[in-house]
Amino acid sequence: xxxxxxxxDNVGGRPTLRHVxxxxxxxxxxxxxxxxxxxxxxxxLRAKVLAAASALGYTPNPxxxxxxxxxxxxxxxIVPSMSNSVFPEVLDGIDSVLSGTRYRTVLGxxxxxxxxxxxxxxxLIAWNPRGLIVSGLEHTGxxxxxxxxxKMPVVEIMDADGTPIDLGVGVSHTRAGRLMAQHLVASGRQxxxxxxxxxxxxxxxxxxxxxFERELVRQGIPLAARRIEAGDSSVALGQSATEAxxxxxxxxxxIFYANDDLAIGGLLYCMGAGYQVPDNxxxxxxxxxxxxxxxxxxxTTIQTARYEMGVQAAQMLLADLEGRLDGRPRxxxxxxxxxxxxxx
Amino acid sequence: xxxxxxxxDNVGGRPTLRHVxxxxxxxxxxxxxxxxxxxxxxxxLRAKVLAAASALGYTPNPxxxxxxxxxxxxxxxIVPSMSNSVFPEVLDGIDSVLSGTRYRTVLGxxxxxxxxxxxxxxxLIAWNPRGLIVSGLEHTGxxxxxxxxxKMPVVEIMDADGTPIDLGVGVSHTRAGRLMAQHLVASGRQxxxxxxxxxxxxxxxxxxxxxFERELVRQGIPLAARRIEAGDSSVALGQSATEAxxxxxxxxxxIFYANDDLAIGGLLYCMGAGYQVPDNxxxxxxxxxxxxxxxxxxxTTIQTARYEMGVQAAQMLLADLEGRLDGRPRxxxxxxxxxxxxxx
DNA sequence: CTGAAAGCGCTAACAA
DNA sequence: TTGTTAGCGCTTTCAG
Numbered sequence: 001x002x003x004x005x006x007x008x009d010n011v012g013g014r015p016t017l018r019h020v021x022x023x024x025x026x027x028x029x030x031x032x033x034x035x036x037x038x039x040x041x042x043x044x045l046r047a048k049v050l051a052a053a054s055a056l057g058y059t060p061n062p063x064x065x066x067x068x069x070x071x072x073x074x075x076x077x078i079v080p081s082m083s084n085s086v087f088p089e090v091l092d093g094i095d096s097v098l099s100g101t102r103y104r105t106v107l108g109x110x111x112x113x114x115x116x117x118x119x120x121x122x123x124l125i126a127w128n129p130r131g132l133i134v135s136g137l138e139h140t141g142x143x144x145x146x147x148x149x150x151k152m153p154v155v156e157i158m159d160a161d162g163t164p165i166d167l168g169v170g171v172s173h174t175r176a177g178r179l180m181a182q183h184l185v186a187s188g189r190q191x192x193x194x195x196x197x198x199x200x201x202x203x204x205x206x207x208x209x210x211x212f213e214r215e216l217v218r219q220g221i222p223l224a225a226r227r228i229e230a231g232d233s234s235v236a237l238g239q240s241a242t243e244a245x246x247x248x249x250x251x252x253x254x255i256f257y258a259n260d261d262l263a264i265g266g267l268l269y270c271m272g273a274g275y276q277v278p279d280n281x282x283x284x285x286x287x288x289x290x291x292x293x294x295x296x297x298x299x300t301t302i303q304t305a306r307y308e309m310g311v312q313a314a315q316m317l318l319a320d321l322e323g324r325l326d327g328r329p330r331x332x333x334x335x336x337x338x339x340x341x342x343x344x
Numbered sequence: 345x346x347x348x349x350x351x352x353d354n355v356g357g358r359p360t361l362r363h364v365x366x367x368x369x370x371x372x373x374x375x376x377x378x379x380x381x382x383x384x385x386x387x388x389l390r391a392k393v394l395a396a397a398s399a400l401g402y403t404p405n406p407x408x409x410x411x412x413x414x415x416x417x418x419x420x421x422i423v424p425s426m427s428n429s430v431f432p433e434v435l436d437g438i439d440s441v442l443s444g445t446r447y448r449t450v451l452g453x454x455x456x457x458x459x460x461x462x463x464x465x466x467x468l469i470a471w472n473p474r475g476l477i478v479s480g481l482e483h484t485g486x487x488x489x490x491x492x493x494x495k496m497p498v499v500e501i502m503d504a505d506g507t508p509i510d511l512g513v514g515v516s517h518t519r520a521g522r523l524m525a526q527h528l529v530a531s532g533r534q535x536x537x538x539x540x541x542x543x544x545x546x547x548x549x550x551x552x553x554x555x556f557e558r559e560l561v562r563q564g565i566p567l568a569a570r571r572i573e574a575g576d577s578s579v580a581l582g583q584s585a586t587e588a589x590x591x592x593x594x595x596x597x598x599i600f601y602a603n604d605d606l607a608i609g610g611l612l613y614c615m616g617a618g619y620q621v622p623d624n625x626x627x628x629x630x631x632x633x634x635x636x637x638x639x640x641x642x643x644t645t646i647q648t649a650r651y652e653m654g655v656q657a658a659q660m661l662l663a664d665l666e667g668r669l670d671g672r673p674r675x676x677x678x679x680x681x682x683x684x685x686x687x688x
Numbered sequence: 689c690t691g692a693a694a695g696c697g698c699t700a701a702c703a704a
Numbered sequence: 705t706t707g708t709t710a711g712c713g714c715t716t717t718c719a720g
Contacts, residue, residue, distance in 0.1 A: 372699095380699085408699090409697080
């Protein structure tokens with residue numbers, strides 16, 4: 001086979017750097033410099049190259065660039081779930097930052113399964129992404145090893161209770177649990193229950209519950225009832241779980257839920273079943289999703305900033321990539337507060 | 345510089361096919377065949393290669409494979425929004441299919457802006473993805489051209505009212521609008537209003553509304569009031585828009601909303617403001633998100649299958665890629681039905 | 689500031 | 705069934 005001497009071989013195919021080089025009478029490498037905004041390019045040369053490129057409809061091939069340059073302009077993002085608004089909001093935040101750059105998001109959904117997360121990490125790292133954003137601080141040993149050894153920045157989001165492998169942006173779930181316990185006790189509640197779901201995967205919800213229970217004990221009012229459902233969190237599950245819990249423990253005067261979806265279900269159940277909220281019973285959630293404000297009674301919740309968490313994670317990643325993270329902290333704890341509504 | 349004769353150069357780096365080849369005493373291309381499950385590989389050779397690979401911890405580099413093989417194992421997905429559950433559900437469906445394959449999802453969010461969509465398409469096509477999934481049938485001329493000319497399969501999702509460029513999976517929004525008009529008229533409504541949002545970007549919502557209005561005219565009961573908000577759809581916007589519409593048109597006895605988020609807002613507003621739903625006023629949405637069942641009154645809505653739409657889109661894409669789509673239709677219209685709740 | 693040479697790690701095409 | 709050769713389209717040296 002004759003070697004590719006001239007770009008005219010590539011008839012019909014997508015134009016390459018060689019086409020641009022031939023047409024502009026400049027070397028390939030100089031063209032490359034133009035498209036990468038590399039330094040040391042005269043504006044005359046730049047203009048010639050750009051003209052040729054646009055005449056040809058040339059677009060750089062990022063795959064070739066990635067192979068030669070040993071890094072793709074991809075950022076791998078692994079989220080545990082798409083079934084409530086939390087992670088879509090985080091993704092939206094990440095995208096809002098990344099879409100302004102040449103980086104693209106590759107998505108993996110782990111379904112709250114650390115084994116699935118592991119294979120996603122393995123898989124996505126093979127692409128040589130520019131960086132990785134994963135959820136939580138808990139991973140399998142193999143995942144942890146891969147995340148530690150890979151050269152690129154890794155941001156662990158959602159959780160600030162612990163030390164990230166590399167970079168971290170999250171909230172303190174321990175603090176969240178404690179704050180809510182204090183809030184309920186301060187408002188005079190005595191028989192307090194807890195409802196969780198999804199077999200308490202995300203370790204984060206366990207952290208919240210344990211801190212919640214610990215603080216209740218400290219305040220002399222230990223948890224009166226607890227119910228952890230097996231299914232995925234949802235409004236519907238919150239309804240049925242609340243009903244089930246109140247059947248066995250009709251005297252509860254407060255319930256803290258693992259998240260707002262469950263709590264909204266609880267609220268709807270209580271309203272439908274004739275409970276007086278908050279007089280009979282107080283209800284509180286976690287996250288502060290948009291829906292809590294739209295309820296007939298505004299749900300008390302702990303507000304977290306998911307979109308902002310995505311933004312910060314992406315910015316931290318970019319900053320590290322660009323070496324702008326030198327003095328700055330590698331872990332960011334996002335604010336958190338009890339947002340009192342009408343249900344406590 | 346001396347050329348790379350032996351894999352021992354790559355000290356510390358990730359192992360490559362050459363390392364595996366050296367260690368197993370087999371040629372690189374044979375190793376390559378093993379990892380690609382290519383035909384004509386003896387099981388003895390396969391075993392040797394696999395042993396060497398696992399001893400070395402070798403993982404194929406998909407970037408190099410993509411350059412040499414002229415296609416990445418990426419599927420580009422462009423959705424207009426992450427701010428309600430609709431597209432996350434679609435993504436979840438897509439992922440459920442793709443995660444079982446070697447394909448990965450690259451995500452773009454267009455924010456309902458066709459110009460943004462265009463630049464995402466341009467950008468993502470440059471990666472040579474295996475296929476593309478985009479939302480809607482309406483695109484800029486340039487987008488349409490790129491989607492037409494690119495060699496890979498393109499699935500346009502969400503909308504079945506029109507002819508997809510290549511492949512399509514969606515529902516008929518025209519039918520949806522007509523069905524709801526019939527439903528409201530059949531239930532005796534006489535002064536019917538409509539509330540939309542987001543300046544009616546997605547053309548799909550316009551199709552629904554126009555079909556709705558057309559059918560009302562046909563039935564002799566033309567639309568009594570219409571309000572299109574500028575902001576993004578949300579429960580909160582549904583509340584305020586409903587209030588605003590009912591202030592100017594207090595005699596409405598039904599409102600059809602562009603989607604469930606708005607309709608739930610309307611429901612909450614009406615309940616809070618003392619309207620009797622559905623006696624005073626009927627309310628109906630579109631989508632059938634999980635939340636409609638969790639409301640104190642179950643919202644009447646038009647049920648669509650978003651997760652399933654994602655599944656079908658991904659399956660159609662894979663089928664086309666594998667040449668299994670020959671006889672089968674290239675456009676799939678998903679079912680749709682009015683799901684009567686307590687609000688009509 | 690510009691360019692020539694030599695790969696990045698893999699696979700298509702062709703031989704054996 | 706296995707191997708040889710020649711790139712994929714770009715970027716990294718290193719020289720001018």
